[in-house]
Amino acid sequence: MNLDFSVIPAYLDVVLLGAVWTIAITVAAALLSFVGGIILAVIALYAPLVVRLPFRLFAWLFMGTPLLLQLFLIYFGLVQIGIDLPAFVAGVVGLGLHFAVYNSELIQTSILAVDRGQMEAARTLGLSRGQALRKVVVPQAVRDVIPPIGNNMIALLKDSALVSVIGVSELTLSAQLAIGRTYRPFEFYLLAAVVYYVINLGMEAVQRRIERRIAAAR
Amino acid sequence: MTEPKPFVNIRNAQKSYGTLEVLKDISLQVARGEIVAIIGPSGSGKSTLLRAINDLDPLTGGEVWLEDTQINKKLPHRQYEKHINQVRQDIGMVFQHFNLFPHLSVRENVTLAPKLLKGLSDDAAEALAREQLDKVGLLDRIDYYPSRLSGGQKQRVAIARALAMKPKVMLFDEATSALDPELVEEVNLVMKKLAEEHMTMIIVTHEMGFAETVCDRVIFMDKGVVVEEGPPSKIFRNPDNERTQNFLRKHLANANR
Ligand SMILES: Nc1ncnc2c1ncn2[C@@H]1O[C@H](COP(=O)(O)OP(=O)(O)OP(=O)(O)O)[C@@H](O)[C@H]1O
Numbered sequence A: 001m002n003l004d005f006s007v008i009p010a011y012l013d014v015v016l017l018g019a020v021w022t023i024a025i026t027v028a029a030a031l032l033s034f035v036g037g038i039i040l041a042v043i044a045l046y047a048p049l050v051v052r053l054p055f056r057l058f059a060w061l062f063m064g065t066p067l068l069l070q071l072f073l074i075y076f077g078l079v080q081i082g083i084d085l086p087a088f089v090a091g092v093v094g095l096g097l098h099f100a101v102y103n104s105e106l107i108q109t110s111i112l113a114v115d116r117g118q119m120e121a122a123r124t125l126g127l128s129r130g131q132a133l134r135k136v137v138v139p140q141a142v143r144d145v146i147p148p149i150g151n152n153m154i155a156l157l158k159d160s161a162l163v164s165v166i167g168v169s170e171l172t173l174s175a176q177l178a179i180g181r182t183y184r185p186f187e188f189y190l191l192a193a194v195v196y197y198v199i200n201l202g203m204e205a206v207q208r209r210i211e212r213r214i215a216a217a218r
Numbered sequence B: 001m002t003e004p005k006p007f008v009n010i011r012n013a014q015k016s017y018g019t020l021e022v023l024k025d026i027s028l029q030v031a032r033g034e035i036v037a038i039i040g041p042s043g044s045g046k047s048t049l050l051r052a053i054n055d056l057d058p059l060t061g062g063e064v065w066l067e068d069t070q071i072n073k074k075l076p077h078r079q080y081e082k083h084i085n086q087v088r089q090d091i092g093m094v095f096q097h098f099n100l101f102p103h104l105s106v107r108e109n110v111t112l113a114p115k116l117l118k119g120l121s122d123d124a125a126e127a128l129a130r131e132q133l134d135k136v137g138l139l140d141r142i143d144y145y146p147s148r149l150s151g152g153q154k155q156r157v158a159i160a161r162a163l164a165m166k167p168k169v170m171l172f173d174e175a176t177s178a179l180d181p182e183l184v185e186e187v188n189l190v191m192k193k194l195a196e197e198h199m200t201m202i203i204v205t206h207e208m209g210f211a212e213t214v215c216d217r218v219i220f221m222d223k224g225v226v227v228e229e230g231p232p233s234k235i236f237r238n239p240d241n242e243r244t245q246n247f248l249r250k251h252l253a254n255a256n257r
């Protein structure tokens, strides 16, 4: 065996900086995918057909094609039509929209599962349909969908490694950088894996806290 | 004798689901402060009629008026939505299954609509919530979530929530039917209190005893028509119509079983 972990300390700062970028991208994309998922779900369920159809196409595009291709399209493709996004932003947008579509599917199911009486009670008080959705139906739907969305967000963390291909020096790319200098792939990929795992644990802890807070309010 | 001008006025209400005629030309006038019970067998159209009043189940024919406003008037969609949201603020409704908002505390259940629709300040909303919850005897539950309340308490909160909009009329659709028998009385007491305050109420109910003591007038519906109406003493003790007699006899037999 030819393993030498003593090379790690010299590049630890590089890898940890990569980890910071990974966390930043994951958190930003997760927020986008959450808010975007709610908006997409409401559009899919309640918007008139002319609005719904293009969004349907959009959803199909994001679910039916590889995320890698979507990132390329957003980062390299959009430049041609004058939209030049920094790599980090392109990565967040790509990941965020991709997972927004998945979240939207969950949220739609959850909205439809909210008892019809909730909408009725809100409407009889004089709330408009939009107000009733915003204040009564969607909050309940979102509350019920937090656990499965949490799983999507773990997938998002793992897929964030893909943004290395458009040059965001997140965790995977940082590890590669260190490997390029030291020719020690096993050590640094292992290190990156450990760091991913730790971030993962952190996300699960956050999710548990959110679920506990929701449970307390029942 | 001069009739007082009707407060709620249902004129020639018709409702069909496809070929099923649920309401067949029903007219009903309710005066301000009057308390009307609607009774009748299951499927006779009681809920449909009640829900037509705030246009939750829109009629396929006929008119519903509250004072000088036609509730179900024909308007372009946008304008209609605005109109109906305004009208519904004046019509409180209480459902069989309470329909409290489970993600909101009792306080928030009561203040949601007034804050959103009347722009009440936090202080004013708090005072309103306390006033309404005190009225239904649940001030001490103001911080609870609905899941921690009994059925009777939930329904009292639902009543407080409706009252918080200061409605002109209250509609009750079998408000006590889903409750355990020992919890019925606390809800009935709240409704009696409203009656003493001369709230205009239209009450769909299977509780003949309650209807008899609280209501000014009883409407007996069957198969989408009003078969007979009159003061409770008349309808319950001495009904003219055979269908009314049959219904009450069956109902009594069931209740005593
Ligand atoms: N959305 C609907 N689609 C089709 N038929 C309906 C619908 N809603 C109600 N009905 C029918 O209309 C009739 C009247 O129903 P409604 O709920 O008004 O009766 P009800 O008098 O309130 O009965 P109950 O005492 O059981 O509550 C019933 O035959 C019912 O099946």
Ligand SMILES: [Mg+2]
Residues within 6 Å of the ligand: B046, B047, B048, B173
């Ligand atoms: Mg009914």
